[in-house]
Amino acid sequence: MPPAPRDVALIRLDNALALFDEFVRNTVKDPDAATLRGLERRFAERLQVQPSYWSQIKSRSRLIGERLARQFEQQCHKPPGWMDIEHGSGGASGRAVAAQAAAAVTAANAAQPSSPQPQDDDERFIVGLVLTYYRRHPERARTRLLDLLGEVLVTPSATPAPAAPKPKSPDEDSHNLWARSQRDVAPLKRKR
Known part of the structure; x- marks a missing residue:
């Protein structure tokens, strides 16, 4: 049986972090901690969000909504809907890790009662x-x-x-x- 689909909020977070990794790889060869802090600010500017907002997204205290996902796609030159689709590493181990993560999320959601908070x-x-x-x-x-x-x-x-x-x-x-x-x-x- 195929694993249950992951929550779109988690997929968007993973994709946003992947966009940041791509930005770092394209900008600096061997980044250190100080360089990364500066790159995070520059990445937030590229996305047209405040650096503090990007930090909140990374720390999972903010979710990436529909409008912000489309903005990320546009600013990073990705096709519409790119943020909502899982992009694995392509290898078998990457698919296995993604399947394990999806199973863990499904198990956690099944263990918890339905949240009264808005889900989307x-x-x-x-x-x-x-x-x-x-x-x-x-x-x-x-x-x-x-x-x-x-x-x-x-x-x-x-x-x-x-x-x-x-x-x-x-x-x-x-x-x-x-x-x-x-x-x-x-x-x-x-x-x-």
Whole structure:
């Protein structure tokens, strides 16, 4: 059975590091540590990003999104989509290492529960839209989002057994639904 495909974020990171290695090889014959620091700054300039941003990408604290991947391709004269495709060393050992890395990533993903964090650019876009809407119109957003997502957010165990129905105002009903939903959803982690 072929190994599961790797996450596009890891592929883009590997390809960005490969672009940097290619840049170093084409620029300096035997680089030392001081030369490498200068080359990292020059490479970031070539990519048209700040050196600190390139450093964050290398340290895996920033992901390479769709737009940035296309920018890297354009600035390094690679065809469109190059950043999203694995480029092994071509040898059997390179393919074996890539297969082992893919298997390790798959095993790690299977061991961890599905992350509540956005996984790709589409999910980050949707989360950003919802947050923007909520921050501008909290009451309206709460009511409309609960109308759309209320059935999904409220688990059957969290819903109390129906008592004798009594008339409620729409605001009171949506507020109760919002309170019940908050109990079932983990809070977001604060940024540092």
